[in-house]
Amino acid sequence: MAKIAIIGAGFAGHTAALYLGDKLGADHDITVINRSSRFGYVPSWVWVGVGHMDPEKTMFELEPVYDKFGIKLVVGSAEEIHPDPEDQYVMVNPKDGHTQVRVDYDYLIIATGARLNFEGTPGLGPETGNTWSICTRGHAVQASHHYLEAVDRLKAGEKQTFVVGTGHPGATCQGAAFEYVSNIHKDLVKKGLRDKAEIIYLSNEPQPGDFGVRGVQIFRHGKVFTAAQFIGGILKEFGIVDQTGRGVKEVQPGKAFWEDMDGNEGETAFDFAMLVPQFLGTKFKYIGKNGEDLSDKLMNAGGFVLVDAIYGLEYEVLEQTPEAWPAVYQNRYYRNIFAGGIAFAPPGPISRPHVTPTGFKISPAPPRTGMISGVTGRVIALNVADLVIRGRMTHHERMTEMVAACIASMGDSLWDGSAASIVMYPVVPDMRRYPNEGGRDMITTHMEMGLSGAWMKRMLHTTFIHKLQGRIGWQFIPE
Amino acid sequence: MTEELYTITEKERKRMNNKLLQLWRFIILNLRILRAVDHSKRA
Numbered sequence: 218m219a220k221i222a223i224i225g226a227g228f229a230g231h232t233a234a235l236y237l238g239d240k241l242g243a244d245h246d247i248t249v250i251n252r253s254s255r256f257g258y259v260p261s262w263v264w265v266g267v268g269h270m271d272p273e274k275t276m277f278e279l280e281p282v283y284d285k286f287g288i289k290l291v292v293g294s295a296e297e298i299h300p301d302p303e304d305q306y307v308m309v310n311p312k313d314g315h316t317q318v319r320v321d322y323d324y325l326i327i328a329t330g331a332r333l334n335f336e337g338t339p340g341l342g343p344e345t346g347n348t349w350s351i352c353t354r355g356h357a358v359q360a361s362h363h364y365l366e367a368v369d370r371l372k373a374g375e376k377q378t379f380v381v382g383t384g385h386p387g388a389t390c391q392g393a394a395f396e397y398v399s400n401i402h403k404d405l406v407k408k409g410l411r412d413k414a415e416i417i418y419l420s421n422e423p424q425p426g427d428f429g430v431r432g433v434q435i436f437r438h439g440k441v442f443t444a445a446q447f448i449g450g451i452l453k454e455f456g457i458v459d460q461t462g463r464g465v466k467e468v469q470p471g472k473a474f475w476e477d478m479d480g481n482e483g484e485t486a487f488d489f490a491m492l493v494p495q496f497l498g499t500k501f502k503y504i505g506k507n508g509e510d511l512s513d514k515l516m517n518a519g520g521f522v523l524v525d526a527i528y529g530l531e532y533e534v535l536e537q538t539p540e541a542w543p544a545v546y547q548n549r550y551y552r553n554i555f556a557g558g559i560a561f562a563p564p565g566p567i568s569r570p571h572v573t574p575t576g577f578k579i580s581p582a583p584p585r586t587g588m589i590s591g592v593t594g595r596v597i598a599l600n601v602a603d604l605v606i607r608g609r610m611t612h613h614e615r616m617t618e619m620v621a622a623c624i625a626s627m628g629d630s631l632w633d634g635s636a637a638s639i640v641m642y643p644v645v646p647d648m649r650r651y652p653n654e655g656g657r658d659m660i661t662t663h664m665e666m667g668l669s670g671a672w673m674k675r676m677l678h679t680t681f682i683h684k685l686q687g688r689i690g691w692q693f694i695p696e
Numbered sequence: 697m698t699e700e701l702y703t704i705t706e707k708e709r710k711r712m713n714n715k716l717l718q719l720w721r722f723i724i725l726n727l728r729i730l731r732a733v734d735h736s737k738r739a
């Protein structure tokens with residue numbers, strides 16, 4: 218009987234748990250370790266953040282789902298990982314405060330998601346009270362309260378400035394920030410308050426539509442059409458001020474200080490701000506059998522788990538090396554340890570990093586959220602099941618082979634809402650397979666805007682929650 | 697940015713909210729994503 222431990226029950230970890238439960242069932246011992254007893258459907262926190270969705274509609278209890286598959290749940294924080302072959306286990310501090318729990322494993326999947334590095338930018342984040350976040354359910358609820366307070370001030374006749382974007386030059390998740398700023402715009406239009414509000418999109422992307430993936434290109438009306446034109450046009454249409462190409466260095470009450478791509482310093486004043494922090498990995502203690510520190514074999518400086526990627530390549534070389542991206546998300550030293558979703562260390566950025574004349578680095582990190590998280594969770598789970606059943610792995614999927622669909626809500630109404638629907642294939646450009654400027658399949662890659670996207674976004678909420686609760690047909694719904 | 701930005705004309709606005717057309721676009725978008733997922737799974 219094999220023992221499999223999964224740390225994290227977000228998109229990657231929970232997807233892995235479902236597939237492992239399905240393939241291996243109660244014949245093997247599967248344990249999920251998670252800080253919360255509930256799953257949170259992150260994509261809908263954009264709507265929670267503007268007060269348009271009850272946060273409870275984005276959550277469900279994990280235990281009833283895991284019971285169906287014979288999976289154990291330990292609610293707590295994993296603190297130490299002991300990976301040496303003779304004695305492999307994870308030490309967990311349980312949430313209920315009792316003594317530490319030891320979870321033994323033959324295979325370990327690390328899917329801890331993002332450590333929100335608000336401290337990486339002085340003055341950033343809900344703890345400071347300067348800026349808000351939609352990165353956790355609790356943060357999204359807080360953001361909605363402060364957003365609605367700003368709306369009340371608008372109703373009282375005061376002008377208000379809303380700033381949304383990224384709060385660190387190395388942040389990711391610009392898609393979520395774009396969604397949030399678009400939903401604020403739409404909400405204020407519907408409330409008849411838009412003319413009193415200034416809305417600013419402040420981001421580390423070199424231009425709108427970059428989203429940390431170097432933007433996308435498609436053919437439209439016989440010509441190349443870029444995400445920069447598409448998203449830039451939407452921002453202009455919505456009257457949202459474009460402040461892309463800026464890395465935020467510090468936040469003080471009511472002001473964000475940044476440096477732009479030319480090395481100019483500036484500041485943006487606000488009454489309400491939602492700025493996404495830098496995402497880092499969870500730094501565990503990796504301890505050898507003699508008490509030695511094994512961190513350098515398992516994680517990089519950011520806390521992300523080292524996997525089967527080629528690290529250390531200069532950007533220009535990485536751009537031409539699709540095989541640098543991991544295929545099986547397996548640690549090279551401890552081959553029974555895998556990492557999926559945001560937890561794995563990518564070989565480098567997708568968007569070209571920029572260093573300003575003052576030496577300040579502005580470099581959007583590559584996104585590994587949403588669909589990518591789910592796919593990596595599935596690939597890892599199927600490979601672990603393979604190893605248990607037949608002793609070898611048969612699945613692989615690099616981000617240079619993976620498709621991602623991003624539906625950026627721009628108003629949640631099913632009657633007159635909208636969304637920008639973007640399909641990119643592959644996620645990471647592969648200049649060898651697709652020797653065009655974008656490095657992607659320009660037929661499959663697609664962008665459009667309309668009410669159909671709003672329906673799509675709402676459908677994704679319902680079908681994903683159905684899938685992730687392991688309900689009938691869950692295996693047939695793509696990640 | 698020197699490229700011409702996407703402009704939402706009145707015609708575009710109507711198209712984006714035309715329920716029948718958007719139902720068609722919804723079906724096509726789903727098929728497009730499913731085809732791309734199938735393609736990437738076979739890759």
